[in-house]
Amino acid sequence: MVALMKINYAGTVPLSTLDWTGKAAVTIFFRGxxxxxxxxxNHPYLEGAGLVELDFVKEQIKISKPFVSAVVFSGGExxxxxxxxxxxxxxxxxxxxxxxHTNGCYPERAAELAERKLVDKFFIDIKAPLDxxxxxxxxxxxxxxxxxxxxxxxxxxxxxxxxxxxxxTADTSGLELELRTTVIRDFVGNEKEISxxxxxxxxxxxxxxxxxxxxxxxxxxxxxxxxxxxxxLEREELLELGKIAKGFLEKVRIRTKEEGEEIV
Ligand code: SF4
Numbered sequence: 253m254v255a256l257m258k259i260n261y262a263g264t265v266p267l268s269t270l271d272w273t274g275k276a277a278v279t280i281f282f283r284g285x286x287x288x289x290x291x292x293x294n295h296p297y298l299e300g301a302g303l304v305e306l307d308f309v310k311e312q313i314k315i316s317k318p319f320v321s322a323v324v325f326s327g328g329e330x331x332x333x334x335x336x337x338x339x340x341x342x343x344x345x346x347x348x349x350x351x352x353h354t355n356g357c358y359p360e361r362a363a364e365l366a367e368r369k370l371v372d373k374f375f376i377d378i379k380a381p382l383d384x385x386x387x388x389x390x391x392x393x394x395x396x397x398x399x400x401x402x403x404x405x406x407x408x409x410x411x412x413x414x415x416x417x418x419x420x421t422a423d424t425s426g427l428e429l430e431l432r433t434t435v436i437r438d439f440v441g442n443e444k445e446i447s448x449x450x451x452x453x454x455x456x457x458x459x460x461x462x463x464x465x466x467x468x469x470x471x472x473x474x475x476x477x478x479x480x481x482x483x484x485l486e487r488e489e490l491l492e493l494g495k496i497a498k499g500f501l502e503k504v505r506i507r508t509k510e511e512g513e514e515i516v
Contacts (some may be wrong), residue, residue, distance in 0.1 A: 259335035260284050261304045262297040262328055264312040271324040272351045272373065273505075273513055278316035280309060280339070282327040286357050287411070288393030288404055289379065290476030291436045291469045297328040298475070306335055310342050322349040322372075331358035340370035351375060355392075356415030357406065366425040373428035376419055380433075380440055381448035385409050391440045393475075419457065429462045435493065436469040437485050446493045450500035464501050466494055468508040487511055 262281040265271070271279045281294070283302050292298065313323055323343040330336045331354050340350045349372040354362065356376045365371040380387040389395070389408030406414070422429045433449055435441030446466065453464055468490055471482040487508045494516035497504045504516040 257306045257335055257338060258303045259306055259309055259333060259339070261302045261309060264309075264316075266312070266316045267319050268324070270512075271326060271353070272322050272349075272375075275322045275349065275351075276320045277322040277324045277351065278313055278320050279324040279326055280312065280330075282325065282330040282333055282336070284332050285327060285329040285355070286332060286404060286406065287329070287355055288475065289391060289434075290393055290474060290479050291391075291434060291439065291471065292393075292475040293470060293473040294328065295475040306338060309335075309339060313339070313343055313346065313348070317346055317348065320348065322351055324351040324353065326353040329355055329357065331361040334361075336361065337364065337368075337370065340365055344370055349373070354418065355379070356418040357411060359414050359417035359421055362418045363421045366421055366427060371427060373430065374418070374422040375430045375432060376415070376422060378415065378419075378431050378433050378449050378453070381445055382412050382416060382452050383448065384445075385412060387440065387445070388412050416456070423457050423459050423462075426459070429457070429459055430465055431457075431462060432465040432467055434467045434469040435485055435490060436471055436474075436479065437482050439469075439479060439482065441466070441469075441485070441493065443493065443496055447496050447500070450497035450504075454500040460502060462501070463503040463505060464497055465505045465507055465513070466490055466497065468506070470509065491516065 260283040262283040265279040351373040353375045379391040385408035490506045
């Protein structure tokens with residue numbers, strides 16, 4: 253008898269309009285992530301085991317099917333688990349579009365999904381300038397995260413190479429693509445850094461429909477206690493950063509708790 257595949261599962265949002273702009277989606281959160289970004293807002297999903305049968309998650313998707321046109325796999329890091337493949341197959345068999353939120357650390361799995369046409373849109377983090385391993389390592393929690401049983405075992409250079417490869421895969425497969433940076437005052441996302449990321453995208457991504465989104469990080473929800481007291485970046489400040497990115501890219505948006513998503 254074939255063993256039933258399990259998924260380390262964190263939860264479902266049955267109907268979300270926030271996880272894929274323009275679509276009503278059911279969002280499935282995977283537990284576990286290879287990174288420990290100090291600003292992580294989903295840190296309750298980073299560790300522990302919430303193993304459930306794949307059929308349970310398929311049932312969650314099926315229940316939402318009458319109300320949604322898409323499924324979003326988020327986390328944690330959905331590409332960390334092989335279960336994402338059969339779940340994407342299942343979603344496609346129901347006629348749903350598939351979106352994947354990823355930190356870009358699993359280019360091979362991203363490529364498999366793209367080649368087998370099991371994904372329609374990638375949402376990929378660019379956490380810091382890709383030519384700055386020191387900063388990327390800091391933002392991804394490399395060697396910084398304390399008190400956890402898991403440590404980030406990829407070097408910053410390896411993380412950057414994986415992110416660039418994942419972006420290249422998404423770009424060359426002609427899928428919809430959103431790249432996103434979370435901005436936290438005095439931590440990551442100053443003018444120089446945003447300018448450097450936007451310039452990199454402009455130079456390396458051929459898909460002119462690519463959207464770059466600056467997300468307002470909420471320091472008080474951070475994994476790392478030391479960041480929780482940082483003052484949140486105001487919408488106007490994020491908008492100014494968006495205008496800098498707009499100097500390099502056609503499609504730039506900001507996402508804030510005040511106004512939701514706005515085109516810059
Ligand atoms: S913010 Fe970082 S640690 Fe948190 S889920 Fe995303 S990649 Fe993982």
